[in-house]
Amino acid sequence: MLVAVIVGCEIGFWVVLAAGLLARYVLRRPRLGAALLVCVPLVDVVLLAATALDLRRGATADVTHGLAAAYLGFSVAFGHSMVRWADQRFAHWFAGGPPPVRPPKHGWARARYEWREWAKGLLGWAVSCALLGAAILYVGDAERTAVLRSWILTLTVAIVIWLVAFPVWETVFPSRPKR
Secondary structure, three states: OHHHHHHHHHHHHHHHHHHHHHHHHHOOOHHHHHHHHHOOOHHHHHHHHHHHHHHHOOOOOOHHHHHHHHHHHHHHHHHHHHHHHHHHHHHHHHHOOOOOOOOOOOHHHHHHHHHHHHHHHHHHHHHHHHHHHHHHHHHOOOOOOHHHHHHHHHHHHHHHHHHHHHHHHHHHOOOOOOO
């Protein structure tokens, strides 16, 4: 059941985002578009409530509860960037705006970009781990929440791999333009 809510929330995120951008640029209703875009985070509230309710009803935490926490954490960290990314493209396609900004490809500019993205990932990790910790405390049963503790470890390993593979790598070995 929770998997369906997670999938529904992901679909809902993109539907509300698209509706807001369509209203803003295609229908030329900027206030309606802004109102819809403000509603994008409400999708996360639905997922948070569904997850808490499922645990409150006595469910043993499983992979889906950990996935929900990770989804929420990274949605908080990257949601604004994703909205900005989509907004730039809609503005370009439908309102004659400038071409979308592309990330730098080479040198120190690329390394700075990778550090900024990783910092957002670190925020997503922190929010996800805080949600997982809160769920562990909320349930209050170590046996029922063992999977959530393993999610904290998994997310920690992932953020460290990301750190080494992208920002540290680009800092130590900055990419150069192809000749």
